[in-house]
Amino acid sequence: MRHRLKDVAERAGVSVKTVSNVVNGYPHVRPDTRAKVEEAIAALKYRPNLSARNLRRGRTGIIALAVPKLGLPYFAELARHVVDAAAKHEWTVLIDQTNGSPEQERMVALGIRDHLIDGVIFSPLALTAADLATGSQRAPMVLLGERVHHGPADHVAIDNVAAARDMTAHLIALGRRRIAAIGVQHTEEGVTARLRLAGYTAALTAAGIPVDERLLVPASAWHRTEGAAGMRALLAAGARPDAVFCFNDTLALGALRALHEAGLRVPDDVAVAGFDGIEDGRFSVPTLTTIAPDKERLAQIAVDLLAARLSGPDGAPPQERLVDYQLRRGESA
Amino acid sequence: MRHRLKDVAERAGVSVKTVSNVVNGYPHVRPDTRAKVEEAIAALKYRPNLSARNLRRGRTGIIALAVPKLGLPYFAELARHVVDAAAKHEWTVLIDQTNGSPEQERMVALGIRDHLIDGVIFSPLALTAADLATGSQRAPMVLLGERVHHGPADHVAIDNVAAARDMTAHLIALGRRRIAAIGVQHTEEGVTARLRLAGYTAALTAAGIPVDERLLVPASAWHRTEGAAGMRALLAAGARPDAVFCFNDTLALGALRALHEAGLRVPDDVAVAGFDGIEDGRFSVPTLTTIAPDKERLAQIAVDLLAARLSGPDGAPPQERLVDYQLRRGESA
DNA sequence: AACGTTGGATACAACGTTGTAAAGAGCCGG
DNA sequence: CCGGCTCTTTACAACGTTGTATCCAACGTT
Numbered sequence A, B: 001m002r003h004r005l006k007d008v009a010e011r012a013g014v015s016v017k018t019v020s021n022v023v024n025g026y027p028h029v030r031p032d033t034r035a036k037v038e039e040a041i042a043a044l045k046y047r048p049n050l051s052a053r054n055l056r057r058g059r060t061g062i063i064a065l066a067v068p069k070l071g072l073p074y075f076a077e078l079a080r081h082v083v084d085a086a087a088k089h090e091w092t093v094l095i096d097q098t099n100g101s102p103e104q105e106r107m108v109a110l111g112i113r114d115h116l117i118d119g120v121i122f123s124p125l126a127l128t129a130a131d132l133a134t135g136s137q138r139a140p141m142v143l144l145g146e147r148v149h150h151g152p153a154d155h156v157a158i159d160n161v162a163a164a165r166d167m168t169a170h171l172i173a174l175g176r177r178r179i180a181a182i183g184v185q186h187t188e189e190g191v192t193a194r195l196r197l198a199g200y201t202a203a204l205t206a207a208g209i210p211v212d213e214r215l216l217v218p219a220s221a222w223h224r225t226e227g228a229a230g231m232r233a234l235l236a237a238g239a240r241p242d243a244v245f246c247f248n249d250t251l252a253l254g255a256l257r258a259l260h261e262a263g264l265r266v267p268d269d270v271a272v273a274g275f276d277g278i279e280d281g282r283f284s285v286p287t288l289t290t291i292a293p294d295k296e297r298l299a300q301i302a303v304d305l306l307a308a309r310l311s312g313p314d315g316a317p318p319q320e321r322l323v324d325y326q327l328r329r330g331e332s333a
Numbered sequence C: 001a002a003c004g005t006t007g008g009a010t011a012c013a014a015c016g017t018t019g020t021a022a023a024g025a026g027c028c029g030g
Numbered sequence D: 001c002c003g004g005c006t007c008t009t010t011a012c013a014a015c016g017t018t019g020t021a022t023c024c025a026a027c028g029t030t
Helices: A005-012 A016-023 A031-044 A050-057 A073-087 A102-110 A129-134 A160-173 A191-206 A224-236 A249-261 A295-311 B005-012 B016-023 B031-044 B050-057 B073-087 B102-110 B129-134 B160-173 B191-206 B224-236 B249-261 B295-311
Strands: A062-067 A092-097 A119-122 A141-144 A154-157 A179-184 A216-218 A243-246 A271-273 A290-293 A320-322 A325-328 B062-067 B092-097 B119-122 B141-144 B154-157 B179-184 B216-218 B243-246 B271-273 B290-293 B320-322 B325-328
Touching: A005 A016, A005 A031, A016 A031, A050 B050, A062 A073, A062 A102, A073 A092, A073 A249, A073 A295, A073 B073, A073 B092, A092 B073, A092 B092, A119 A295, A141 A295, A154 A295, A160 A179, A160 A191, A160 A243, A160 A271, A160 A290, A160 A325, A179 A191, A179 A224, A179 A249, A216 A224, A224 A243, A224 A249, A243 A249, A249 A271, B005 B016, B005 B031, B016 B031, B062 B073, B062 B102, B073 B092, B073 B249, B073 B295, B119 B295, B141 B295, B154 B295, B160 B179, B160 B191, B160 B243, B160 B271, B160 B290, B160 B325, B179 B191, B179 B224, B179 B249, B216 B224, B224 B243, B224 B249, B243 B249, B249 B271
Parallel strands: A062 A092, A062 A119, A119 A141, A141 A154, A154 A320, A179 A216, A179 A243, A243 A271, B062 B092, B062 B119, B119 B141, B141 B154, B154 B320, B179 B216, B179 B243, B243 B271
Antiparallel strands: A290 A325, B290 B325
């Protein structure tokens, strides 16, 4: 049987509240009383009932992290950092997989698991600003990734346009001219893709290289399979790229695979660049050249913003923060 | 402001309990009453306070999944399956990273976050049977992975010895004779490593091949770096293996990397085999030959066992379940 | 017409905790 | 030795929900 404050109180011969005071570190407790209570707590192996505490306090100490898929290395790494950052605030992180489905994302935005979580850190794929606006009385939310225009929530991201521009410029500096892009999305939801495409285009234009439509390869889910398929399509169409900028590392790993199958050497025949800086890219053959955001700092800032919302006043205007990134050179470009 | 049952009740002109009945799908509610209540719920955007509900019901609807590291693809994939399986029971999964540290694992075993979770699915790395025995009044627990001898908890795993034997036999069938093993652990905690080594040894012995100590490479954390380092060590020592059985896929990916750097061809010069069946292995160059456990079923069974513990009587004897695996052939062996 | 039975709704108490207000104990200064 | 302090402890009432017991009305049966 589980013990309650009451059981501890009876054993120690004090009131329930005194035990509660000891548990919560209230200073004005006589040393001998405290000792008695602590002895009783230890003897009964008392652990507070968090449901009751949460109800009483109105806070749960749980924050949610909503990501599309944990199996994607980028999000797995991000999750790890968020958990670590949250631990500093003594928060527990509940991880939600949305699978990138608009329906599930909307549920997160509207505050699924209401009252169970104090706040949400949300990395949306398909969510639009309209979706966000509807959830009026939800828990505080911090968005990761691209800015959802005029969204009512705090927001942390890297400068996608600048990063994509940097990477494309790097490929140009290597002497490449027929630079393909894999991961293009023309849907309204593909904000990330649009930003990275914008950076890509900007770099080409700045170098006086025309954008060749045939070098733009769409991909919806940014999985390895799509990276491989996109690469094969490029080769089959005779587009003859001398470099490929993949909009994330997973696509790039797939592209590497397809190039290998086609008997092309990387980077000699085709240079490959990725985006996200996932661990896998350090061990692929060849290792990936990629944009590595400072994920640890990203997580840290997101958690801190949430903390500020939780302790601060209600009406504070949404904040926007940029996090540094690094162009990490591997062997692939 | 957030609304409570009371607010809904007042608006609908019924008692609090009636609203509660509607919310919980209690059948004996007149249709018109139900309609009134539902209108009020919608109008006020009422959401039940889960802390209060949990307190009252004595259950939280949250189960924990404790894994060493989410960044490791095997555990990320596992987590995804557990979340899906838990959703069928309308459970929320809280994921705990232990980082494989004995201290953190012990906390999980003892029931950290007591009263917040209804049960734990636990994939321990370093935990011993003694650690498990101490947590007497903790929430029900299901262990994933190797059997902790005489542990008092349910347990789901694949037959590691058989799987390792199969894989080694496969390498032998390919004509390999100098088969190295990367991932050997001699510590008390390395149960998994011991089982896989046992399978490896058994297959060699069955084929009349002596076990060569110099082909056994230790690795403690089974990361890519260790796989690469282990492979390099083998080559540097002049051990001249014609195949490597890595005790997990991550090690294998590292080994592939090291072989590539050494200018050796896979599988022509050295065949490489892994263990775990992670997604990455399908896209590496070359693709990995690996032991792929049925993770979905593993997760399903673990969740079901937990469900049985939660609804069943207290003293049921610990169950043990084996899950199928598949030797998935890639290009590497 | 009296009866038990069922459907539908309600009041009340309880889950275990903590904030509030207040009471008792001890002390100091006047 | 009284009044006003501080320190320590306490009783009580919440937090929002749901289980139990109960009540009333409508119904069918005898």
